[in-house]
Amino acid sequence: MKFFKxxxxxxxxxxxxxxxxxxxxxxxxxxxxxxxxxxxxxKENLSAIKQETQLGKIxxxxxxxxxxxxxxxxxxxxQGEYEDFKKNLNELGLNDGDLHALINxxxxxxxxxxxxxxxxxxxxxxxxxxxxxxxxxRFYQGFSKNYTxxxxxxxxxxxxxxxxxxxxxxxxxxxxxxxxxLGDGHLVLAIATDMNKDISTDSFGDSxxxxxxxxxxxxxxxxSLIKNEFKLQTQFFQENLAKSDLDSTTENSNQMDDExxxxxxxxxxxxxxxxxxxxxxxxxxxYSKALQGKGMRQNMPEGDxxxxxxxxxxxxxxxxxxxxxFSKFGKLSTIGTWLSYQNNLSxxxxxxxxxxxxxxxxxxxxxxxxxxxxxxWVPKDLQTYSQVAMDLPFTWNKVKGIMVKExxxxxxxxxxxxxxxxxxxxxxxxxxxxxxxxxxxxILEFKTNNPFQSTVYNGSAAIVLGxxxxxxxxxxxxxxxxxxxxxxxxxxxxxxxxxFNGFKIDPTKANGMAFSVHYGKNKLVISLGDKxxxxxxxxxxxxxxxxxxxxxxxxxxDFQSKHTPDKVLLxxxxxxxxxxxxxxxxxxxxxxxxxxxxxxxxxxxxEIINKLKEILPSETEILxxxxxxxxxxxxxxxxxxFKSTSQxxxxx
Numbered sequence: 001m002k003f004f005k006x007x008x009x010x011x012x013x014x015x016x017x018x019x020x021x022x023x024x025x026x027x028x029x030x031x032x033x034x035x036x037x038x039x040x041x042x043k044e045n046l047s048a049i050k051q052e053t054q055l056g057k058i059x060x061x062x063x064x065x066x067x068x069x070x071x072x073x074x075x076x077x078x079q080g081e082y083e084d085f086k087k088n089l090n091e092l093g094l095n096d097g098d099l100h101a102l103i104n105x106x107x108x109x110x111x112x113x114x115x116x117x118x119x120x121x122x123x124x125x126x127x128x129x130x131x132x133x134x135x136x137x138r139f140y141q142g143f144s145k146n147y148t149x150x151x152x153x154x155x156x157x158x159x160x161x162x163x164x165x166x167x168x169x170x171x172x173x174x175x176x177x178x179x180x181x182l183g184d185g186h187l188v189l190a191i192a193t194d195m196n197k198d199i200s201t202d203s204f205g206d207s208x209x210x211x212x213x214x215x216x217x218x219x220x221x222x223x224s225l226i227k228n229e230f231k232l233q234t235q236f237f238q239e240n241l242a243k244s245d246l247d248s249t250t251e252n253s254n255q256m257d258d259e260x261x262x263x264x265x266x267x268x269x270x271x272x273x274x275x276x277x278x279x280x281x282x283x284x285x286x287y288s289k290a291l292q293g294k295g296m297r298q299n300m301p302e303g304d305x306x307x308x309x310x311x312x313x314x315x316x317x318x319x320x321x322x323x324x325x326f327s328k329f330g331k332l333s334t335i336g337t338w339l340s341y342q343n344n345l346s347x348x349x350x351x352x353x354x355x356x357x358x359x360x361x362x363x364x365x366x367x368x369x370x371x372x373x374x375x376x377w378v379p380k381d382l383q384t385y386s387q388v389a390m391d392l393p394f395t396w397n398k399v400k401g402i403m404v405k406e407x408x409x410x411x412x413x414x415x416x417x418x419x420x421x422x423x424x425x426x427x428x429x430x431x432x433x434x435x436x437x438x439x440x441x442x443i444l445e446f447k448t449n450n451p452f453q454s455t456v457y458n459g460s461a462a463i464v465l466g467x468x469x470x471x472x473x474x475x476x477x478x479x480x481x482x483x484x485x486x487x488x489x490x491x492x493x494x495x496x497x498x499x500f501n502g503f504k505i506d507p508t509k510a511n512g513m514a515f516s517v518h519y520g521k522n523k524l525v526i527s528l529g530d531k532x533x534x535x536x537x538x539x540x541x542x543x544x545x546x547x548x549x550x551x552x553x554x555x556x557x558d559f560q561s562k563h564t565p566d567k568v569l570l571x572x573x574x575x576x577x578x579x580x581x582x583x584x585x586x587x588x589x590x591x592x593x594x595x596x597x598x599x600x601x602x603x604x605x606x607e608i609i610n611k612l613k614e615i616l617p618s619e620t621e622i623l624x625x626x627x628x629x630x631x632x633x634x635x636x637x638x639x640x641x642f643k644s645t646s647q648x649x650x651x652x
Contacts, residue, residue: 025128025186026308027287028278029110030271035311036110036286043104045304049341053648055625058617065100071611093142098135105129113195114267115317117260124271125191133185140181160269161276169265174256176268182279190275192268194256286312293334293353295638301349303342311335330360346646354639364398365569366635367391370440372564372571373551377543380553383579384445386572390465392434426475436473438466446535447578460529462536467524474501477519498537500525555628563645564632576629576646581622624649 026038050056058064076082089099107129114122129136144166149155152172158165160180168177174194181187256264278284290310291297312334318326337350354362367389374385403411419429426433446460467473481503484492492503495516502518502525516533518525521540527533543549550556550573560573617625627647634641 024279024283025108025126025130025188025275027283028275029126029284029286030112030274030278031285031289032315033110033112033286033312034315035309037108037307037309039107039307040305041104042106045306046104048304049648052344052651053625054651055648057651058621058625064615068615069100071614075611091142091146093138093140094135095138098139101135102129102131105131112271112315113317114192114271116267117263120260121195122264122267123191123193123195124267125193126188126275127191128186128188130185130187133183136181136185136187137183140179140187143179158269160273161280163276165272171258171261172255174261174264176265178268178272180272180276182276186279188272188275190268190272192264192271194264286310290334290336293336294355295351295353295636295641296334296336298638299349299351299636299641300336301338301340301347301643303340303345303347305338305340307337307339309335309337328360330354330362331358332362341648344648344650346648348644348646350642352640356637361402362640364395365640367569368394368439369567369569369634371566372568372632374442374549374556376549376551377539378442378444378550379539379544380548380550380556381447382444382550382573382575383447384443384572384574385550386443387568387570388441388443389439389569390437390441391439392437393431396430396434425479426472428469428472428475432469433472436467436469438468441465444536446529446532447575448529448582458529460532460535462528462532463526464536465524465526466522467519468522470519470522473519473524477501477503477517495533497533498541500537502533504533559628559645559647560630563630563643565634568632568634570631570633572631574629574631576626577623580626581619584616584619584622624652 026036029036046056046060050060073082076085108127110126112124114124116122144157144164147155147166149168152170154169156167156169158167158178160178163180163182166179168179170176176192178190179188180190287310290312293312314333332352332354334353335351336353338348340347359366368391370387370389372387374387378385400411400415403414408414415430422428422430422433442464444462444464448459481492481494488509491506491509493506495502495504495518497518498520500518500520502516504514504516507514514528514530514532516527518527518533518537520537523540525533525536525540527536546552556573560571564571625648627649629644629646631642631644633643
């Protein structure tokens with residue numbers, strides 16, 4: 001029963017050693033930290049959500065928690081592994097109830113790089129949690145007593161700054177790990193590893209996991225999983241990294257020699273000691289320096305922080321050539337993202353500190369902003385309504401400027417060539433084409449029963465764009481139909497609808513999905529879903545009554561206008577409860593479940609899914625967990641900010 005065992009092992013280790021963080025650790029990270037995250041799931045921090053919201057009430061219900069525990073134990077008993085699990089849990093110093101208590105921890109993880117070893121990219125990772133010191137002490141003592149090194153490992157018991165440290169050395173895999181109990185409820189796992197090192201499939205759990213994986217050895221397996229994920233991600237961004245071969249064996253040709261491994265040991269010990277010293281003193285500058293980035297503090301959301309992620313891109317080590325490339329995209333220095341709660345509202349912000357006149361090519365994103373307000377034809381009974389700024393002449397002029405600046409070959413002739421092609425095909429030119437489009441894109445999703453009940457989308461959505469050149473658009477659509485007729489005869493069907501010209505794709509050649517394109521009244525309508533085109537075009541011809549229009553809806557104006565700037569790059573208004581309810585209904589649908597079971601390749605996965613259904617909120621419950629949500633994106637003088645606000649209904 002590989003699927004269950006893998007999931008159970010990961011759930012156990014994650015809840016015991018979760019990425020958790022206390023403010024003290026987060027503010028004591030070494031100054032060269034590139035990125036760090038903390039998640040505060042402590043009872044104190046979540047108490048308001050549990051007491052004030054239906055969401056918190058449902059998920060903190062003791063009966064639901066007991067059901068989760070019972071389901072987990074029943075599955076272990078079915079496999080005949082429950083007694084062994086309890087035994088191994090006790091060897092880790094944990095008692096009944098400790099796993100659930102450890103979920104209410106402060107989670108944290110950080111990442112840095114060292115270039116102190118030539119031709120090596122050394123990754124430096126900290127993972128930590130803070131919880132009841134008594135529980136952490138028992139776990140550390142149990143782990144210390146029962147952990148034995150695996151094949152290529154050597155164990156070394158050390159002391160850093162008056163703290164006992166368990167060190168695992170693995171020269172074959174070029175890595176050091178330190179497990180530290182700081183004595184105040186903090187448990188820290190520090191990892192130093194060669195990011196160039198080949199990754200073996202065994203690190204990803206391809207072999208069977210048995211109940212022995214609940215033993216102390218599971219810590220090292222879990223840390224290897226995280227380390228290897230960091231390697232894969234880093235290899236996309238770091239130059240001169242060795243290519244990962246996921247089919248390689250554990251016998252790697254680039255094993256560190258003794259001298260290099262000794263340097264890695266020094267780096268690892270020094271970095272870990274620095275964290276401990278910072279923790280015991282006045283902290284470090286990483287946190288304060290990151291928040292000094294232009295606009296960072298001003299764009300933190302109000303309320304109690306549940307999650308905080310900070311990245312200081314100035315700490316990424318690059319050679320001169322790479323720096324030159326990155327500099328073309330502006331002086332992007334710090335990034336922050338936060339999740340918070342206050343007064344039945346959830347806030348989520350993402351901010352990129354990117355001051356005016358320092359944005360480089362990213363200025364392409366800074367489209368002329370729009371007000372985001374819906375037009376009178378947009379009805380209020382939508383599931384989602386979004387607008388996106390789109391100024392094509394602005395974008396093309398920026399692109400031309402970049403091409404000239406970068407001395408792109410034949411850049412000056414490119415527009416002439418495009419104009420010649422457009423003139424030959426549509427008797428028009430690029431300037432006329434681009435200026436025919438409006439300045440925004442509107443996206444609508446209508447409320448339907450269950451758009452995710454099968455693998456084919458069964459919802460109702462449309463994209464609406466302004467286009468003020470009827471003659472040109474008619475030529476474009478005729479050309480598209482002609483090309484489709486030559487390459488796939490019978491695919492497109494002419495469609496005249498309430499004064500709009502257009503075409504539909506034959507549903508029998510699109511897996512049953514209804515798709516159409518229509519043009520009229522200076523609007524280009526792209527529709528998805530049965531009869532969506534009729535619905536949108538009817539609204540464009542006959543707008544709803546004043547009270548039934550979204551722009552006149554008190555709900556929209558009271559909520560959206562309060563949490564959305566006057567001018568935006570993007571704005572969205574959503575019935576979040578309905579959306580989540582549909583996703584759950586889709587998960588429960590027969591076709592989706594059958595496809596999931598087939599993809600998993602596991603015989604008992606349906607039994608596990610049925611167990612999960614017992615603890616997941618019902619579709620009706622979910623409708624009462626979330627209400628309205630709105631999102632926006634805009635440039636300020638300090639950078640780019642994405643904001644999302646969700647209503648969490650009052651607890652009943």
